[in-house]
Amino acid sequence: MKRFQKAAGQWLPKMAKLRGVTAAVVASVALSGCGVVNHMVYKTTGDVLQGFSRNHTVPYLLNTDDLAMGCAMSEATTPLLMSFGRVTNEPDQIAVMLYLSAAGCADEQAREHELTGLAALGDMDGDAAEDAMIRQKRAHALAAKRYFRSWQHHNAYYGEPGTGECPDFDDDLDEFIYMAGLLSGLQALNAEIQSTSAIGVPKNVGSMVGRATSCLDNEKWWGAPMALRATIWAMIPGAMPEGENAFERLEMSDRQGEQAGVRLSHVFHAISAMNKGDNERLRDVIRRHAESIEETPSNEDWAFVDAMSTQLIVAISDRMWVENNGHRTPLGQLGTFWDDEQEDVETMDLDDLL
Structure with missing residues (x-):
């Protein structure tokens, strides 16, 4: 009996120690399992959100003409959607649209600062003008970074444009996002130049984009691919092929876009x-x-793109008006200018009514 008690006294501590080790192992496995389960949940959620955004959110947005809403959405949701690249595949394709739209927000801010600066110059307020121009350059720098991110994700998804075969597009939206990425690349270079900062945008982006536009159906896309190519011809010395005329091509593209809405x-x-x-x-x-927006309604499937086009045309008109007349384009008078000849207006003699 004493011998048994002695043996038990020796083994009980060992059993207790073994149980402690076993509990630690079980807890470790359980916690590890939780980590695996969480990763699977995150991955599934990320895949679902990426697919939903690509197949439903983007098409829905493109059907609307509320540019401010699209801007707010892109700036608010980009970090969330892009963070799922940590647990599943990098959302390169949707990132093209997210960063392009977010860059457009910064571009809009830059245009507002420019108008403020021009107005300050008109008022001979040098300090206010300089401050506005500094803010304008900062906004352009932010836009350049965002456009460049869009361009990088475009290249990660489709391959470097203009250097090989054209991608095999799955559907119209796939082709549109490819075109949007090309526009991002060109805009990244333009915004970097205007910011007077070094963002790191390759200086051959223009030529790459020009070659890549041949992968797009010009008639399907409202003449925009040819217009983009012609713009590059007009802007880059030596880029225009022999026998071509950039502005004739732009005229043809304009007609296609006007007809398509x-x-x-x-x-x-x-x-x-x-x-x-x-x-x-x-x-x-x-x-x-x-004249065209009065005569031809926007294409319902691409209302956002047409609204964006009008916004940019209004911005150019506003700049001209502020430079020359101190204020923006009067409401409802897009297409008119401060020095247009005024038509004779019939007036009423109020004396006869008294």
């Missing part, structure tokens, strides 16, 4: 005219845009 070509045409210093052509593009 998606007037993105007008923006490219206006930018090309400004770059050449052709003020009469610029005025003509703005007038045609104003």
Whole structure:
């Protein structure tokens, strides 16, 4: 009996120790299992949100004309959607649209600062003008970073544009996002130049984009691919092929966009005219845009793109008005200018009513 008690006294501590080790192992496995389960939940959630955003959120947004809502959505949801790249595949395709839209928000801020600066110059307020121009450059720097992120995600998903074969597009939205990524690349370079900062955008982006536009169906996309290519021809010395005329191509693209109700070509045409210093052509593009939106409603499937085009045309018109007349384009008068000849207006002699 004493011998048994002695043996038990020796083994009981060992059993207790064993139970402690076993409990620790079980707890470790349980916690590890929780981590695996959480990862699976996060991954599934990320995959669902990516698919929903691509297949429903983006198409829904493109059907609307509320640019401010789209801007707010992109800035608010980009960190959330992009964070799922930590637990599942990187959402490169949806990132093209998210960063492009968020960059447009910063671009809009830059345009507002520019108008403030121009107005301050008109009032001979040098300090206010300089402050506005500094804010403008900061906004352009932010826009350049966002556009460049869009371009990088575009290349990660589709491959570097203009260097090989064209991608095999799954559907129209896939092709549209490809075009949007090309626009991001060109806008990244433009915003970097205007910011006077070094963001790291490759200087050959223009030529890459120009070559890649041949992968897009010009008629399907309202003449925009050809207009984008022609804009690059007009802006980059030596880029235009022999026998081509950039502005003739832009005129043709304008007609396609006007008929389709998606007037993105007008923006490219206006930018090309400004770059050449052709003020009469610029005025003509703005007038045609104003007439077209009165005559042809926006394409319902691409209302957002057409609304964005109008916003950019209005921004160009506002800049001209502020520079020359101190205020923006009067409401309802897009397509008119401060020095237009005023039509004779019939007046009533109020004396006869007294």
